[in-house]
Amino acid sequence: MVDTDYNPYTSQNAEAFYDQLKRWNDEDEYTCCIQVMNAVPADQRDYLFAYALARALENYTIIGDHEEGAPNYKRDKALLRAIEVLEAVREEGQGKAEWNMRMAYAYQYPHGQEVEALHYARRWAELYPEDEKAPAVIRECKAEMKKLQGSRRKKAKFVPGDTPLEEFDLNNFWDDNEYALKEYVREPPSDELIVRVEKEMGYKLPASYIWLMKQHNGGIPVNTCSPTNESTCWEEDHVAITGIFGIGREKAHALCGNLGS
Numbered sequence: 001m002v003d004t005d006y007n008p009y010t011s012q013n014a015e016a017f018y019d020q021l022k023r024w025n026d027e028d029e030y031t032c033c034i035q036v037m038n039a040v041p042a043d044q045r046d047y048l049f050a051y052a053l054a055r056a057l058e059n060y061t062i063i064g065d066h067e068e069g070a071p072n073y074k075r076d077k078a079l080l081r082a083i084e085v086l087e088a089v090r091e092e093g094q095g096k097a098e099w100n101m102r103m104a105y106a107y108q109y110p111h112g113q114e115v116e117a118l119h120y121a122r123r124w125a126e127l128y129p130e131d132e133k134a135p136a137v138i139r140e141c142k143a144e145m146k147k148l149q150g151s152r153r154k155k156a157k158f159v160p161g162d163t164p165l166e167e168f169d170l171n172n173f174w175d176d177n178e179y180a181l182k183e184y185v186r187e188p189p190s191d192e193l194i195v196r197v198e199k200e201m202g203y204k205l206p207a208s209y210i211w212l213m214k215q216h217n218g219g220i221p222v223n224t225c226s227p228t229n230e231s232t233c234w235e236e237d238h239v240a241i242t243g244i245f246g247i248g249r250e251k252a253h254a255l256c257g258n259l260g261s
Contacts, residue, residue: 006032009040021052028067030060050089054102057082062109075109080179082106097128104137112175112224114141114148115242148223170215173222180220180243186254188214189247197247197256205247218246218254 009017017036024032033056040049061078064070070078083106086099093099100123107117118141125134176185189197189210198204220243249256 006036008036009044011044018048018052021056025056025059028059028063028065030056030063031065034060047089047092050085051093051098051102054082054085054106057085058102058105062105076177076179079106079110080182083179095127097124097131097134100124100127101131101134104134108137108141110177110179112148112177112220112222113179113242114144115224117141118145145224174216174219175222176219184218184220184243184246184251184253186217186246186248186251188217194247197249200256210247212244213247217248218244218251220244 007013007016007020021033021037024030034053037049037053037056057078061070061075061082082102086093086103086106089099100120104117104120104124107113107120118138121134121137121141124131125138128134174180194205194210221241224241243253245257245259246254248254252258
């Protein structure tokens with residue numbers, strides 16, 4: 001519950017406003033921080049505001065008010081919002097250790113996003129080598145990736161057949177969290193769309209990929225580590241798959257989207 005005598009944000013009392021946020025943050029009153037920041041008009045939000053809001057959202061998710069933790073159903077939503085807030089100030093923040101730290105934390109806790117977290121944690125460590133927390137996050141991400149890799153190796157090997165991915169377990173493959181549904185997943189592609197995408201890209205899409213996308217068009221896999229026989233840029237024995245682009249162009253994470261081919 002927000003104090004009735006709190007200082008609402010204005011350009012004249014910005015310092016008092018952020019001092020108040022710091023006090024609430026120190027007292028584990030993260031919900032109060034989020035509530036008062038939600039009331040700040042969009043045209044008055046800057047980098048300092050974005051960083052403070054991302055910090056409050058992450059602390060609410062990871063620690064919770066008074067260290068009570070946050071409900072599971074609110075965790076992904078809060079972390080997704082933290083990422084969106086930080087992305088809005090990427091140009092100003094990407095060269096700062098603190099911004100990369102917040103991005104690392106935001107990606108570390110949603111399941112299957114350890115590769116993204118590792119990327120930002122490494123950048124954080126480069127920009128602030130004295131901070132011992134960055135190497136700790138790097139170690140935690142690598143440990144989680146190895147754990148996921150180990151779980152994959154326990155599964156039975158796939159035996160090829162006439163039907164593409166005939167023994168593929170779709171029920172346990174996709175991680176349909178809020179971020180994945182918003183950024184990756186779209187409706188199954190029509191045959192006409194597939195033809196247009198192939199023409200635009202200049203090559204035929206594999207039959208197994210088309211079959212998979214007709215079942216679930218794009219997304220983030222539950223297991224983001226796949227074993228390899230040769231070393232990769234990530235590790236000596238596996239490759240990381242942070243997401244699978246779907247067929248289409250509406251989503252940024254799609255074959256013909258802003259981040260596609």
